[in-house]
Amino acid sequence: MADVEEFVESAGLYFERLGLSRTAGRVMGCLLADTGEAADAPGLCERLGVAKSSMSVALNQLEQGGLIERYRPPRARRDHYRLTDDVFGRAFRAKMAEFAAFTALAEQGLDAVGDHPVARARLENMRDMYAFMAREFPKLLDRWDTERTDAHRPGGSD
Amino acid sequence: MADVEEFVESAGLYFERLGLSRTAGRVMGCLLADTGEAADAPGLCERLGVAKSSMSVALNQLEQGGLIERYRPPRARRDHYRLTDDVFGRAFRAKMAEFAAFTALAEQGLDAVGDHPVARARLENMRDMYAFMAREFPKLLDRWDTERTDAHRPGGSD
């Protein structure tokens, strides 16, 4: 059986490849593996062995990306952090933004190449494909939501 | 109307965010915008103003990623490069590998957290969601293929 520390390090690597910093990725690992209900900045610093300044920027990075949210329990003096309800939904929607960006890139290309037929065909294919993905991917997310709801609440409606 | 150079630079930026190097991204921009039938290494070096060593690694990077292919016209002494037929299909399949990787990461986490119910629920959700995407995304690619074929060859079968 693997260790939790190993998982945290792996998470650091994996999320780093998504564009986050290493420490931000490790924070994600901590919040995924821990009870997550009581994570605060000093505790994460202690656990990951990073300066609180680095932790500050990492947490802001994650919050701005919508992956975590901070909350202040009543009468508490420090912020606490937890994963957003649909962390991965948001991650996928970020991917969607990438689809839209590449659609725009293809359009920029079409605007630049003029009427060269071969280049136009290539760029039109690129544009259409990314537009298709940007259009269809949200539906996939919706389907996931409904299927998961059905699986967890068979026959039930909220 | 935008300039081709601008588009090449934009492509450099955009593809860099996909994990490629800047020069590799600019090469993608060139191959997308140009006629693409006669791109060779010296020409790309000249056009992008990079050393041929950098061009060599960039082209190998792109070839290994399956985005471009090299071919040697008869009686030619230098290799030529062009985009693969389904460049973006391959790009999306690379994304799919990411889905599989995160599924595995979630499983590693489940293996690590033991029987903590909250963490387990979170990681199981993560695992199931990425597995769902890894399963459904190829179908989306297939649908794109069929729809595009239908649109370009109405009523025809190859």
Next chain:
DNA sequence: CTAATTGTTCGGAACATTCCGAACAAGATA
């Protein structure tokens, strides 16, 4: 076989990014 050209590999320089420690701002308690 010799010479020339194409493509790869390697060492070092330039560059960007990340992180830490220290100074600073903001809020709460006594």
Next chain:
DNA sequence: TATCTTGTTCGGAATGTTCCGAACAATTAG
């Protein structure tokens, strides 16, 4: 109000990556 704690910002060090120029291997023409 004074003090303590929390969180942010800034300058500098360290790290990792990318790129260039030079040396090397491989192929082709003469």
